Amino acid sequence: MAGSQILRAQRDLPAPLRVGNCRATARRLASPASAVNVRRLALWLLPFACLSAVGTPALAREGDDPGAPGRSELEQQLKSSTARYRQAKADVDRLRAEVAKIEARLAGVDQAQADLRTLATRGAAALYMHDSTFDWADGLGDGATALEAARRARLVGNVSQLAGAAIRDLADSSRQIAEDRQRLKDRRKEQEAALAALDGERRADAGRFNALVAAEKEEERQRRDAEAAQRKAETAARRLIRASRSEPPVVGPALPGGFLCPIVGPFKWGDGWGAGRGHRGEDMLAPRGAENVAVVAGTFETRFWGGGGLTLFLMGDDGNTYVYMHLLRVVGEARHVDAGEVIALTGASGNASAYHTHFEFHPGGQEAVDPYPLLVSHCPPMPRDH
Numbered sequence: 001m002a003g004s005q006i007l008r009a010q011r012d013l014p015a016p017l018r019v020g021n022c023r024a025t026a027r028r029l030a031s032p033a034s035a036v037n038v039r040r041l042a043l044w045l046l047p048f049a050c051l052s053a054v055g056t057p058a059l060a061r062e063g064d065d066p067g068a069p070g071r072s073e074l075e076q077q078l079k080s081s082t083a084r085y086r087q088a089k090a091d092v093d094r095l096r097a098e099v100a101k102i103e104a105r106l107a108g109v110d111q112a113q114a115d116l117r118t119l120a121t122r123g124a125a126a127l128y129m130h131d132s133t134f135d136w137a138d139g140l141g142d143g144a145t146a147l148e149a150a151r152r153a154r155l156v157g158n159v160s161q162l163a164g165a166a167i168r169d170l171a172d173s174s175r176q177i178a179e180d181r182q183r184l185k186d187r188r189k190e191q192e193a194a195l196a197a198l199d200g201e202r203r204a205d206a207g208r209f210n211a212l213v214a215a216e217k218e219e220e221r222q223r224r225d226a227e228a229a230q231r232k233a234e235t236a237a238r239r240l241i242r243a244s245r246s247e248p249p250v251v252g253p254a255l256p257g258g259f260l261c262p263i264v265g266p267f268k269w270g271d272g273w274g275a276g277r278g279h280r281g282e283d284m285l286a287p288r289g290a291e292n293v294a295v296v297a298g299t300f301e302t303r304f305w306g307g308g309g310l311t312l313f314l315m316g317d318d319g320n321t322y323v324y325m326h327l328l329r330v331v332g333e334a335r336h337v338d339a340g341e342v343i344a345l346t347g348a349s350g351n352a353s354a355y356h357t358h359f360e361f362h363p364g365g366q367e368a369v370d371p372y373p374l375l376v377s378h379c380p381p382m383p384r385d386h
Contacts (some may be wrong), residue, residue: 261379273370281360308351325358
C-alpha cells in the first residue's frame with residue numbers, strides 16, 4: 001500500500017516538488033539562474049532525486065496487491081502440488097500393473113477352460129468308442145459283453161461329471177476375476193481423473209511461480225537501469241561543480257520575512273543538511289506530541305510520504321513551500337492557516353528512530369535548500385543532540 005500512496009502523492013504534488021527526470025534537473029542546474037547554488041546543491045540534490053526514482057519500481061510492485069503470495073509461499077505451493085501429482089501418478093501406474101496381471105490371469109483361466117473342455121470331450125469319445133489308448137487304464141479289453149458296455153458307460157459319465165465340475169469352477173473363477181478387473185479399471189479411471197486435476201493444479205502453480213520469478217528479474221533490470229541513470233546524474237553534477245568553480249559565489253535565496261520557529265517549546269538540533277545520504281532538511285528533536293505551528297501564513301495539505309511517514313506540506317502565502325515529516329498527527333483538516341497556528345504534533349512515523357520533526361524549506365516551491373540558516377535565525381538557542 002505504501003508504494004501506491006507514494007506514487008499518488010508524487011502525482012498530487014505541485015510540479016516543482018515532484019521527483020523528476022535526472023537529465024532535466026541537470027539542465028536546470030546548468031542554467032544561469034541555478035548557477036547560484038550549484039556548488040552547494042549538486043552533490044546532494046541530484047543523487048536524492050535519482051535514488052527516489054530507483055526505489056519507485058519496487059514500491060509500486062509491492063503496492064499493487066498486498067495480499068498476493070510471496071516467492072517462498074508460491075514455491076511451497078508448487079512443491080506440494082508436484083508431490084501430490086507424483087503420488088497420484090504412482091497410484092495410477094500401480095493400478096495399471098494390477099489390471100494387467102488380472103487380465104493375464106483371466107486369459108490363463110479362459111485357456112484352462114478351453115483345454116479342459118477339449119480333454120473331456122476327447123476322453124468321453126475315446127471311452128465310448130473304446131479307444132485303445134485307454135485300455136491300460138480301464139482293463140476292459142476287446143470284449144463285447146453287456147458288462148463291458150455298462151462299465152464303459154459309467155466311466156464316460158464320471159469323466160463328463162468331473163470335467164463339468166472343473167469347468168464350472170473355472171467359469172466361477174473367470175467371473176470373479178472379470179469383476180475384479182472391472183473394479184480396478186473403475187478405480188484407475190477415477191485416479192486418472194484425479195491425476196489430470198492435479199496436473200492442472202501443478203501447471204497453474206508453476207505458471208504463477210515462473211511469473212513471479214520473471215517479475216523479479218524485470219524489477220532487478222529496472223533497478224540496474226535506474227542505478228546507471230543515477231551514476232550518470234552524479235557524473236553530470238560533478239561536471240557542473242567543476243565548471244562553476246571559476247564563477248564568483250553568489251548569495252543564496254532571500255530568507256522569508258515574518259517567519260516563526262516551527263516547534264513550540266524546547267528541542268534539540270539533530271541531523272542536518274546532507275547527513276547520511278540525501279538528507280534534504282533539518283531534524284528537530286522534540287518530545288512526543290510537541291506542537292508544530294505554521295511558520296508563515298498559508299494553506300497546508302497532508303499525505304503519507306514513504307520513509308517520511310505522515311507529512312504536511314505548507315504552501316506559504318509568501319510563495320515558498322515548507323515540509324514537516326514524521327508527524328504524530330495533524331491538527332484539524334487541510335485549510336488556510338495564520339502564522340503561529342498549531343497544525344501538527346511531533347511523532348516518529350515513517351522511517352524514524354526517535355521523536356522529531358524533519359523540516360524542509362523549498363524557496364518558490366522549487367528544490368529544497370538547507371533550512372538551518374532560516375531556522376537558527378528565528379528559533380531560540382537550542383543545543384545539538386550530537
